[in-house]
Structures are given as C-alpha cells and as structure tokens.
Amino acid sequence: MEERMSELRIEHLTSPEVADALASGMRTAILPLGATEQHGAHLPLSVDSDHADRLGVLVAERLGDALVLPTVRLGCSAHHLGFPGTLSVRPETLEAICFDCCESLAVHGFRRVLIFSAHIGNYPLLSEIEAKLSSRLPAELDVVAFADSAAVLDAWRTAVADLGSQVGGHADVAESSIMLALRPESVRADRVAPGLAEPMDDALLARVLTGGVKAVAPNGVLGDPRGMSSDLGFACLSAVANLLAEHAAARYRPLT
Template sequence: MTSAEIAAAVEGGARTAVLPLAAIEQHGPHLPLSMDADHADELAVRVARKLGGTLVLPTIRVGYSPHHLAFPGTLSLRASTLEAVCEDYAAHLADSGFRRLVMFSGHIGNYPVMREFEGRLAAKLAPLSLIIFPGSEAILGAWRDAAESSGLRANVGGHADIAETSIMLALHPDRVRTDRLTPGYQSDTDDAFLDRVITEGLKTFSPNGILGNPIGADTAIGKACLESVTDLIVDYVRSRGA
C-alpha cells in the first residue's frame, strides 16, 4: 500500500494494526528456516480479514531462538532486542491514526519473551491499546485437534512436526523436502517443556531438530491448523473488547 492508501484506510475505519512475530531458525532436514515467518505472514492476513478494519504490519521475521543456535543457519535476537524492535515498530502507529495493536507469534519460542515484556510495552505505547495473544499451549492444542481426524494426534510435538509440515504443504509445497521426513523427539510439549528447551537447547533433546513426527503430513491438516489458530487469535482479540 502507498502512504495515501493507508491514510485513506485509517480514515475509513481501519484503526487496528496486526504485528506478526516469527523466527528464522532450523526446522529439521525437511523444512526451510523461513517456516515460522511464512506461517506468521499467512496468519496475519487471515486474522486481519476476519477482524475487519485491520491492516497488517511487516512480519518481524527474526525472533528469539537461542535454543536453535546449535543448528547452522539459525538467527536469533536477544530478548531485549526483540522487545525494542516491537516498540520501534509500533511507536508511531497512534500518530497515523491507529488505536489498537494486535500481536501474535508464528514461532512458539517467542511467547515467553512476549509475556514478559507485555506490561512494559503496553505502558510505552499508550494511548495505543495493545493486545498480545498469549496462547502457545492453545496453538498446540489446535494442532493436535487438526491431526486427530487423521489419527495422528501423537505426531504433534510443536516443531517441524506433522502440523508445521502440513502448514507448509498448504502454503508452499515446493519448499517441503518430502523425501527427508523423519521422526523427532516425542514429548508432551507444553510451556514447562518449552522452558526446558529454551534453557538447555533443542539439540539436547532432538539431534535432528524435530519435536514430534512430520510423517503423515498433508494439505488438509495444514488448512485445518491455519483455520483453527486464526480463530483462536480472532476470538481472543474480540474477547478483549474488539
């Protein structure tokens, strides 16, 4: 969009901005490092369309990924840097006429950082209203439900698993190395386990960089995952007074 087009959209009632966060990090031998950023790009557009009156900001593509640095190619911002980048992205939105900022992450590893800085960021951005979707465990639950219909719920592990592989098949099938699908570390992934992964590094648990199992991935599961997580984010925003 041009500057004039954005001004016209705001004047016409588009007073909400969506800021997707992501990561550039390894996703096993079969998915590109852009997985989380590609995912976040798509979710942001879907969320904006469902909310209405909403414009999408450019995805913050590099996120908080120190637990993936043992794998070549991974990039990572410090938690303080990610917070500062979010602040700088949003600092002048109110000047342009926006009243609300919605943030979510296509990379589950960003959520602990986002929860930690939410209060500080909200104070700095006032009078802009800030809504950060908090549900990393809810996302995993939605992915498990999507895989349930194929009898592959156990293959959801949260990273380069059947869910993320299916999402990439739905978005960019040419980027999935389908001849390299292999199981990874199987665990009940929740926020407590995620804390261990961040502290100890993913390679400690999974030498191939996968949590879960990508085998059985298909486009239908990917579409179901995208629809479910979009609804989770939209419902949360609406529950906060949208």
C-alpha cells in the same frame, strides 16, 4: 466500511491508501512475529515467518478493520543455535522492535495493535510485553498480545486427532502440513523423519528453552511430520486464525 480492501498488508499499500484506510475506520494493526531457524532436514528456516505472514492476513480478514504490518522475521531462537543457519535476537531487541512499530502506529492514528507469534520461542516475551509497551506508549493505543502457546498446540492436536501423528510443536505434522499448504515446493518430502516423541508441555518447553533443541532432538524435530497434508495445513491455519481473532475481539476496548 462499505467495501473491504483486497490488500491488507501495509507494505504493499501506498501511503495515501493507508491514510484512506484509517479514515474509513481501519484503526487496528496486526504485528506478526516469526523467526529464522532450523526446522529439521525437510523444512526451510523460513517456516515461522511464512506461517506468521499468512496468519496475519487471515486474522485481519476475520477482524474486518485491520491492516497487517510486515512480519518480524528474526526471533528469540537461541535454543536452536545448535543447528547451522539459525539466527537469534535478544528478547530486549525484539521488544524494542515491537515498541518502535507501535510508536509509529500511534503517530499515524492507529488505536489498536495485536501482536502474535508463529514461533513459540517468542512467547515468554509476549507474556510480559503488554504491560511493558503500554506503560511507554500513548494511552490511546490499545496493545494486545497473544501469549497462549498451549492453546495453539491444542488447536493443532484437535486438527490431527484422527491421524495418530505426534504434535510436538516444531517441524512436526502440523508445521509440515502448514508449509505444504503455503509453499509446497519448499518441503523436502524425501527427508521427512520423526523426532522427539514426547508431547509438548511446560516441562519439555523449559528443557528446550534452557538446554537447547539439539540436546533433546538431535535431528531438530519435536514430534512426527509423517501424515502431513495440505488439507491438514489449511485446517491448522484456520483454527489458529480463529483463536487469534477471538482473542483480539475479546480484549479490545471499544473505540471512542
């Protein structure tokens, strides 16, 4: 392509513009998954979806041949239903949405799709979705899913290493900083409070997913949001965008 498009979000393009992008070689699509769920008393329920919105564009900019689909703003959030406002869909519902989106992409001539989630509760689904979708979709469409939540948490921990704050993976210093970077007016700074002071690992994640967040963190926070800053938020966004783009580039088959 001689010139990069300034708008990479499909929903903000016209149909002829999408056709032109495909003809110019932009055959990759990015499908971000989010959620609508509680994030403590200081963050809105839109955190994961707002986060996914931005990551999708950042990854597309890094790949150079990708357009971004609308974020799926409902996720597998049953473990947050102890808190008012949380909405949750069944894994099979989310899988069906992903399949339908990919089937549409194949019709239009897209050849690659990267599915990622800014909500850790969707990761169990993502760990199995490649095989499930690929078995039902045209062979010409290369489906790649990112399912390494530990790598995301490690990227956040590296970003906050000098602060001494606790990365717990939910409404913590990383997610709070990301929201300060994306939508500072949405952060209720006067309501910030630490939550469960345990590092997120497989054992804790299993407890959270089976018993619910409220059982381990009554205020809905896993980690400590204190020390949050927009600069840290931008650093976390950049680190994870790099992680996703590198994963996609390493996994995609060459187009023929």
